[in-house]
Every structure is written in structure tokens, then in C-alpha cells.
Amino acid sequence: VATILRKFPSLTVDPLVFCFHEQQLKVLLYRRSEEPFQGELAIPGGFSFADETTIQALKRALENKTPLKLGKLSYIEQMHFFDDNVDPRGHAVSLTYLCLIRPNDVPDTAYLTSAHQLPKLAFAHNKIVERGLEELKRLLLTTTIASSVLDREFSLNDLHRLYQAALNQQLDNRNFRSKFLRFNVLTDTNKREENVAYRPGKLYRFTQSAVQSLGELKL
Amino acid sequence: VATILRKFPSLTVDPLVFCFHEQQLKVLLYRRSEEPFQGELAIPGGFSFADETTIQALKRALENKTPLKLGKLSYIEQMHFFDDNVDPRGHAVSLTYLCLIRPNDVPDTAYLTSAHQLPKLAFAHNKIVERGLEELKRLLLTTTIASSVLDREFSLNDLHRLYQAALNQQLDNRNFRSKFLRFNVLTDTNKREENVAYRPGKLYRFTQSAVQSLGELKL
DNA sequence: ACAAAAGTGTTTTGTGTACACCCATGC
DNA sequence: GCATGGGTGTACACAAAACACTTTTGT
Numbered sequence: 001v002a003t004i005l006r007k008f009p010s011l012t013v014d015p016l017v018f019c020f021h022e023q024q025l026k027v028l029l030y031r032r033s034e035e036p037f038q039g040e041l042a043i044p045g046g047f048s049f050a051d052e053t054t055i056q057a058l059k060r061a062l063e064n065k066t067p068l069k070l071g072k073l074s075y076i077e078q079m080h081f082f083d084d085n086v087d088p089r090g091h092a093v094s095l096t097y098l099c100l101i102r103p104n105d106v107p108d109t110a111y112l113t114s115a116h117q118l119p120k121l122a123f124a125h126n127k128i129v130e131r132g133l134e135e136l137k138r139l140l141l142t143t144t145i146a147s148s149v150l151d152r153e154f155s156l157n158d159l160h161r162l163y164q165a166a167l168n169q170q171l172d173n174r175n176f177r178s179k180f181l182r183f184n185v186l187t188d189t190n191k192r193e194e195n196v197a198y199r200p201g202k203l204y205r206f207t208q209s210a211v212q213s214l215g216e217l218k219l
Numbered sequence: 220v221a222t223i224l225r226k227f228p229s230l231t232v233d234p235l236v237f238c239f240h241e242q243q244l245k246v247l248l249y250r251r252s253e254e255p256f257q258g259e260l261a262i263p264g265g266f267s268f269a270d271e272t273t274i275q276a277l278k279r280a281l282e283n284k285t286p287l288k289l290g291k292l293s294y295i296e297q298m299h300f301f302d303d304n305v306d307p308r309g310h311a312v313s314l315t316y317l318c319l320i321r322p323n324d325v326p327d328t329a330y331l332t333s334a335h336q337l338p339k340l341a342f343a344h345n346k347i348v349e350r351g352l353e354e355l356k357r358l359l360l361t362t363t364i365a366s367s368v369l370d371r372e373f374s375l376n377d378l379h380r381l382y383q384a385a386l387n388q389q390l391d392n393r394n395f396r397s398k399f400l401r402f403n404v405l406t407d408t409n410k411r412e413e414n415v416a417y418r419p420g421k422l423y424r425f426t427q428s429a430v431q432s433l434g435e436l437k438l
Numbered sequence: 439a440c441a442a443a444a445g446t447g448t449t450t451t452g453t454g455t456a457c458a459c460c461c462a463t464g465c
Numbered sequence: 466g467c468a469t470g471g472g473t474g475t476a477c478a479c480a481a482a483a484c485a486c487t488t489t490t491g492t
Contacts, residue, residue: 007266007268008228009230050228053302078300083267083272083273084272091270095300095302172483172484174445174483174485179481196442196490197441197442197491198442198443199443200489200490201445202445375472376470393474415463416463416469416470417464417468418464418469418470
């Protein structure tokens, strides 16, 4: 039996956590305290061993290496599997997860960097972030995933700013509003922003907490 | 070192091969000759060991268990990674690949079944096919992936029948044609069908061999 | 009254959809 | 000339895109 077990590559999991912070789309990183790549920035991943799920491994890595708790994540979805990792310690394969956390749940001590201007990361982690960014954009355009990026209540302009930040482009405010309202996925809370030094915006929430599909793809 | 290696789950790869055959969307299977699930139908997967890529493992499994050659596949894309497999032999994780092969390249001896009316398969393979079907539909609606499902030259009606079969719904023929032509991805070969007992259709091919995106997702 | 951001409408252009008939070919 | 599938056009409703000003609130 041992001879069979020896033959498999080591499995790692990498949580790619995005959040919307200071009007920017950001990525959660940590600074490695050990070799390899000591001192460099990396995605806070770790090994996934036999007889545990990859989510259990994800929790361990995330909570050991960052101040986030798995339970605070608002969304977790499996993403690409990399089988061409260059880990100096041997053949490793790595499963990446796309994760989201709401602005209110981000600890102050979390290390965040802008997703659109990444520094050089350890391993091939830049590739992972690129890929996750594409996936996140796709989800924003086709689903109500924004409900997991924003706090539960938000103004239409918050939503507008999120889309502009994540897609990294300007979107006409009037068209954006009317289009989004036409999807019929938002509920007016009858509340308004508070403690702002200007006209307070109306607060909305997503009617359904589950992520649902938006514009249908038609042929 | 050995103690670390022992701890990882075994890794398997599963090639989910679709093809368009007898006007139907079909899936490639094989009948298992060994335990577990001896005698049952399954996706022709196998183990992926350390120091080989998952594609190498895919090739070995596919060519050992079916009459197909990896080199004949017209498209290979990584799909979902399952970490909740129920393999009686222990904790296994499995990476699935969505694969396509053109009608002309399908050997007569391949075991194919209709993708929309699957029998019960071994392991949790029904789930894999369901998922692959969703992914294939998505690709057909958003990319020129059809170029890897059809032979290089085909009539617009072939294309129409492919979409109807894969999406499992009727599509208005006139609208389908004008829409697809408007994408500007097809080239008229100036050839026609031969040896048909009716008016022969014009043959087209995709202008670019690489898969490209079709309708843009807009907001 | 001023600053700051919230909120609103119209026009033009293009796409989605529904629908029925003639055409070209082989036999 | 007939059977078979190939191929074409129009009208309507709605969505996409471009575009600038008024309103509300706090200070």
C-alpha cells in the first residue's frame, strides 16, 4: 500500500480572497516567514492532506496565516487547478478557491493590495490572481455575486463604484442604475445613508441572498 | 520525507469526451473490467502520479480504456475538481477535463451514449457529466467552441442541429443563421455538400482555428 | 449660499423574436 | 414532377448607448 501512496503529488489549496476596500478591489496576501520565498508576499495557502476536505485545509491555511476567519467569508467557489507548480520542494499541485468577504468583515490588520496593480508574488501566484480577477469579472457580469462583495445594505452608487473598480472601467451612472433595477433583484430598504456630509443615498439590498444568474445568454 | 508524502490523497483524472454523433450529443464511456464497479459504465479515467502532468495521466487512461487517441481530441479544457469522491479504496480526489472530438475522428468501436439520457454510471460520474454538459452549453453560447465539435467544413444546418442537440431545445432556423453570420466568424468555402439526395448545403468553416469569444457580456 | 454627491429622461440605434414561403437538387 | 431539406425577409418590441442637468442634504 505504501508504494502506491508514495506516488502521488502533494496537494495544496490557495484561497484567493477579494474585497472592496477604500473604493478599490483588493486581494488578501500575507508575508512569508519561512523558506521558500521567505519575506515575499503570497496567497495564504497550505497543504491539503488525506482524509480531510480541501475546505478544511483552506480554513487552516487562511486562519494560520491571516487574521481572517473562514466563517466570515461571504462566498467560496472552486477555481482553477494548477498542475504545473514550481515548488522547490517537489511536485505539488494546487487547487485555488475564489473567496469574497464583505467590507464590514475585513479585520483592520489584514494585508490587502490593489488587485489591479499587484507586486511580484511568491511561487506563480500572480497567475492565480490574474485568473481570479477574470473569473470575478465574469461573475459580476452574469450573476448577483455583488451581493457577496458589498455589505448587506448599500446604495446604488456603492454598487456602481464596485463595478467600476472591479471591471477597471467607467460605466455610465444613469444606464447602470436603470439596467440594474430592471433586473429586479434589488429591494429598497426605505433607509438612507447616515452621517454623510451630503445628500444621503437610498439603501438597497439584494432580494435573494443566494447568488442567481442575471442576463441570460441567448442564441 | 516519506511521512509527508504519505499524507496526501490519491489524485485521479477523468476525461469527459463529448461528440456530435448521429445528430445527437454523446459522451464517451467504457465498461469497467475490474473492481470496484466491475461491469458498470464509467468515464475512462485513471490515476495521476507524481512527476507527470495531469495531461500525461489523461492520455494513459484514455488510450488504455478506449479506442481514442489523445492526439485526435480537438479540445481539452480543465473542468471541476472533485474532492468528495467516494472511492472504496480510500480518499481520492479527481480532476475532470472537458474534451471534444470531431465526428470524423471518432472510431467506430468507441462506446457512446446520449448525453441527455445517461444510464447510471460508476462512482459519482453522473455528476461529472451533468456538470460538463452545463459547461459545454455555456461555451457554445459564448465562444466559437463549435469549431472543435464539428468537422472543419460544415453547413449552417449542421451547426444549427448541433446547437439544438447540445442545448436540447428548438432554435428558429432563420434567426440562428442570421445571428451566427452576423458574428463574422465563418468563411464560405465555396463548396457544397456531396452525395446527398436533396439540395446540397453550402459548406463553411470557422475563420479562426482558435476558440474565440462571441457575444460580449455587457453592463 | 455653497459644496458634494444623489438622482433622473430622452433619443437613437441595434438586437431578439416571431413567423411562412420559395428554391435547388436528386431521383 | 415530387420529395427533401436548403435558404430567405419583414415587422414589432425592447435593450443598449450616448448624453447634462436638477435635487437634496449638511455645513
